[in-house]
Amino acid sequence: MNRKQVLCMAALTLSAAASVCAQTVPAEQWAGPPVTFTSTESRAEVTAGYFAAPSRAPQELRVGPADAGPGAMDRATVAADRNLWLRAGLGSYGEYADMDPLHAQRMANYTRMRNGPEFTAELSRIEGARSRGTAMLAAPAAAE
Numbered sequence: 001m002n003r004k005q006v007l008c009m010a011a012l013t014l015s016a017a018a019s020v021c022a023q024t025v026p027a028e029q030w031a032g033p034p035v036t037f038t039s040t041e042s043r044a045e046v047t048a049g050y051f052a053a054p055s056r057a058p059q060e061l062r063v064g065p066a067d068a069g070p071g072a073m074d075r076a077t078v079a080a081d082r083n084l085w086l087r088a089g090l091g092s093y094g095e096y097a098d099m100d101p102l103h104a105q106r107m108a109n110y111t112r113m114r115n116g117p118e119f120t121a122e123l124s125r126i127e128g129a130r131s132r133g134t135a136m137l138a139a140p141a142a143a144e
Contacts, residue, residue: 076123076126076127076130077123079126080119080122080123080125080126081114081119083122083126084110084113084114084118084119084122085110087113088106088107088109088110088113089102089106089109090103090106090107090110
């Protein structure tokens with residue numbers, strides 16, 4: 001192509017883009033009139049209310065980790081659950097777990113161990129390792 005054709009195509013493209021982007025309707029018709037926010041409390045009342053309830057402080061003003069929510073597990077419980085998951089043979093599964101015919105059997109084995117005495121034994125083993133201060137906290141126990 002020669003230069004004139006390229007310049008002509010660029011000019012047409014820019015003019016078409018400008019006509020598409022032109023605002024033909026005022027913003028008030030799209031979103032309505034601007035809303036003004038006015039408070040019914042004075043600055044002193046707002047400040048007193050803020051300092052009266054420090055538990056409602058935003059997360060960015062907190063120091064340290066956030067509070068654990070309801071149903072949260074401690075570190076030893078999570079480690080024991082992970083160890084039973086690995087012991088049941090479920091550690092190598094990804095998105096295609098349902099394609100393995102042994103997946104249901106391994107999942108049933110994990111559920112049995114998680115709800116049985118194996119979980120309690122694993123939890124006490126990990127808590128004992130934590131109290132001794134060893135590095136064996138998250139190491140899975142030997143396979144059965």
